[in-house]
Amino acid sequence: xxxxxxxxxxxxxxxxxxVLATALVVGFLLDLPAVAPVFAVVLLxxxxxxxxxxxxxxxxxxxxxxxxxxxxxxxDPRPPRFAAAVGVAFLGSxxxxxxxxxxxxxxxxxxxxxALAALSAVTGLCVGCxxxxxxxxxxxxxxxx
Amino acid sequence: xxxxxxxxxxxxxxxxxxxWRARRPADTTDAAGRRVPSELVGDTDRTWxxxxxxxxxxxxxxxxxLRQRFPEHDVRRxxxxxxxxxxxxxxxxxxPTVVRVDRAGSxxxxxxxxxxxxxxxxxxALT
Numbered sequence: 001x002x003x004x005x006x007x008x009x010x011x012x013x014x015x016x017x018x019v020l021a022t023a024l025v026v027g028f029l030l031d032l033p034a035v036a037p038v039f040a041v042v043l044l045x046x047x048x049x050x051x052x053x054x055x056x057x058x059x060x061x062x063x064x065x066x067x068x069x070x071x072x073x074x075x076d077p078r079p080p081r082f083a084a085a086v087g088v089a090f091l092g093s094x095x096x097x098x099x100x101x102x103x104x105x106x107x108x109x110x111x112x113x114x115a116l117a118a119l120s121a122v123t124g125l126c127v128g129c130x131x132x133x134x135x136x137x138x139x140x141x142x143x144x145x
Numbered sequence: 146x147x148x149x150x151x152x153x154x155x156x157x158x159x160x161x162x163x164x165w166r167a168r169r170p171a172d173t174t175d176a177a178g179r180r181v182p183s184e185l186v187g188d189t190d191r192t193w194x195x196x197x198x199x200x201x202x203x204x205x206x207x208x209x210x211l212r213q214r215f216p217e218h219d220v221r222r223x224x225x226x227x228x229x230x231x232x233x234x235x236x237x238x239x240x241p242t243v244v245r246v247d248r249a250g251s252x253x254x255x256x257x258x259x260x261x262x263x264x265x266x267x268x269x270a271l272t
Contacts, residue, residue, distance in 0.1 A: 115160055119164060123164045133200055136200075
């Protein structure tokens, strides 16, 4: 079994999700389809390379977190990274839809990501993380830190 | 633009409803007086049972803090899936939820969430 990674401050991913939800909604309101590929790349950087490479995760870690009290809860980093990967898939698909001229489908996919990101930012309920949890349980993977 | 505002408003309403339904439960339950299965009860006067999940990053530190603070008591970890019936009976909805029982397995204290445990133990942080 692989060694469990170091737990992270869950407020980092939540800040990232708040920025993501806001940007996607603003992009929708202003009819800026470019918001989908741009944030697909933003999510991809954090999901594939780690929080140091996610622009808003890094902004949180270096600028916001030092001004806050220490976190009272920590979380395993793998579920939010998986959730970000799901977001990349949705926003990537949305980008392709926009390129193909299917703007309605593109915005539908984009708004799904926006809604789930907003839900996660507001409540901490991360649907992608729950999916990861289900898969992990079926594989017998223990993620306790 | 108006149509898009309406779409965003509907989306926000859906998120708000889901958020309201998913809001966190209170830090206490009314489980005091209930009993836990004897397999979870140690040989000491009090046993601390840490209900955890595979994803609970703070359960380990909580368990360790309890062991350090109460070396005279038994401290046990209970996975909520393995002990689902007990967890449901005790109203466990957060991890960690710490339950203190006597030798008979009767619950006399329930602390739901790391903040509640931290407050009970007078700790500054569990990280």
